[in-house]
Amino acid sequence: MSAAGQSDDIDWWGTLSDPAFLENPYPELHRLSARGPVQFDPASGIWFILGHKAFSKVLKSQSFGRDTRNWAGGWTTEDYKKADPVGYELFSTFQPQMINCDGPEHRRMRAVYEPAFRSQAMADVVPIIEAEAAALLDAMPDEGEADFITAFAAPLPLRVLCELFDLSAGTDARVARWSASLIRIGDILMTPEQKQEALDALSEFKAFLKECLAAADPASARNFMALALKARDDGTLDEEESLTNLISMLIAGHETTVTLIGNGMLILLRNPEEMARLRAEPALMRTAIEEFLRMEPGGNMILRVALEDVEVEGTVIPKGAPVLGLIGAVNRDPARFDVPDDLDIARPANAQLTFGGGAHSCIGAPLARLEAQIAFSAFFEKYDTIELAGAPEWRLDRLNARGLAKLPVHLGAAK
Numbered sequence: 001m002s003a004a005g006q007s008d009d010i011d012w013w014g015t016l017s018d019p020a021f022l023e024n025p026y027p028e029l030h031r032l033s034a035r036g037p038v039q040f041d042p043a044s045g046i047w048f049i050l051g052h053k054a055f056s057k058v059l060k061s062q063s064f065g066r067d068t069r070n071w072a073g074g075w076t077t078e079d080y081k082k083a084d085p086v087g088y089e090l091f092s093t094f095q096p097q098m099i100n101c102d103g104p105e106h107r108r109m110r111a112v113y114e115p116a117f118r119s120q121a122m123a124d125v126v127p128i129i130e131a132e133a134a135a136l137l138d139a140m141p142d143e144g145e146a147d148f149i150t151a152f153a154a155p156l157p158l159r160v161l162c163e164l165f166d167l168s169a170g171t172d173a174r175v176a177r178w179s180a181s182l183i184r185i186g187d188i189l190m191t192p193e194q195k196q197e198a199l200d201a202l203s204e205f206k207a208f209l210k211e212c213l214a215a216a217d218p219a220s221a222r223n224f225m226a227l228a229l230k231a232r233d234d235g236t237l238d239e240e241e242s243l244t245n246l247i248s249m250l251i252a253g254h255e256t257t258v259t260l261i262g263n264g265m266l267i268l269l270r271n272p273e274e275m276a277r278l279r280a281e282p283a284l285m286r287t288a289i290e291e292f293l294r295m296e297p298g299g300n301m302i303l304r305v306a307l308e309d310v311e312v313e314g315t316v317i318p319k320g321a322p323v324l325g326l327i328g329a330v331n332r333d334p335a336r337f338d339v340p341d342d343l344d345i346a347r348p349a350n351a352q353l354t355f356g357g358g359a360h361s362c363i364g365a366p367l368a369r370l371e372a373q374i375a376f377s378a379f380f381e382k383y384d385t386i387e388l389a390g391a392p393e394w395r396l397d398r399l400n401a402r403g404l405a406k407l408p409v410h411l412g413a414a415k
């Protein structure tokens with residue numbers, strides 16, 4: 001390290017995209033964290049935060065925002081437009097949504113969907129999630145081998161979201177395809193082909209949702225769709241904002257939750273004594289899910305932009321600089337978590353930062369937690385034994401969303 005926080009001897013993006021890192025990032029993240037909680041990559045101009053205390057401070061601070069239009073030399077500048085017209089078009093078309101805005105603009109958009117996540121609304125969606133989980137379990141064998149991801153973890157959150165948005169089961173595959181292309185925006189570093197694919201997905205997704213909004217009847221619409229129509233009709237959101245926020249909600253709520261359920265099951269399969277403990281003490285389900293979120297956060301990068309020169313843990317981050325919290329490191333910071341690489345389904349005061357924090361903290365966290373609780377409970381009820389039946393396969397085609405492509409399991413029926 002040549003200056004305070006500056007790591008010009010590390011190929012950051014080479015490391016973050018290395019297949020070995022994507023298979024198991026934690027040993028490397030521990031090595032990087034040992035160099036300091038705040039580090040600068042001169043090659044990309046990005047500040048990486050690896051410490052829990054440092055990133056908690058960033059998330060709470062008014063000196064950081066999430067609006068990338070404040071990123072000096074970032075995606076919205078004229079220079080970037082000339083250098084990368086496809087990237088420029090992608091990021092500017094995807095701009096008008098809550099995650100990309102700060103202050104009153106952000107609050108106006110976020111307020112549209114907040115009622116959908118209040119406790120009564122969550123109680124109302126329990127039967128929807130239970131029915132979708134039951135339908136998937138009915139279609140699975142009573143015993144034998146199955147792929148936990150394709151048979152259960154992947155379709156469940158997608159089905160639930162499509163139900164909440166009044167989208168028919170026939171649209172699941174298209175929504176999943178668009179979502180898979182667009183989730184890569186969270187990778188920050190995308191190839192030209194990935195940007196073009198995401199741009200194409202964005203325009204198809206928008207055209208599809210525009211038709212859905214036009215066809216929907218505000219008198220009979222339910223859940224999220226009812227909120228989207230109300231915001232359109234009372235002028236809270238213009239058409240671009242309505243469509244972009246809808247798309248964002250469908251992407252943000254889909255693979256992240258697949259990852260929580262899939263990665264959570266893998267963690268239990270690798271710790272059979274903790275799986276047995278959870279079965280014996282179902283009251284631990286809530287803390288177990290917090291622990292899955294801590295150990296395998298799925299989304300490994302959370303972005304902020306410095307709105308002024310600001311000191312974090314002794315390092316000054318300049319105004320306009322992009323900052324990436326590496327959540328896989330933050331959630332396993334030994335200064336904050338005892339034996340951070342070990343699973344403890346009853347871990348007390350689990351301050352994992354998987355849902356971010358501050359004004360932008362994940363609006364869908366209550367839904368994700370509820371889906372995971374119902375998913376694990378329903379699966380345990382149907383199967384008495386669940387064991388690994390082969391090597392799990394990680395998706396290696398994304399830098400941010402860390403999830404499984406396959407999780408072969410051997411299932412034994414409940415008596």
Ligand code: HEM
Nearest residue numbers: 098099252253256257260355356357360361362363364368
């Ligand atoms: C395990 C599942 C999930 C994870 C790990 C996750 C993670 C995140 C993270 C890291 C952020 C950014 C927080 C920040 O910048 O501080 C976020 C924001 C967001 N999430 Fe989630 N999310 C999940 C599920 C969901 C669900 C189910 C929905 C909706 C159906 C959703 C909708 C959103 C939206 C709309 C935002 C933007 C909030 C804002 O900017 O105010 N997420 N999520």
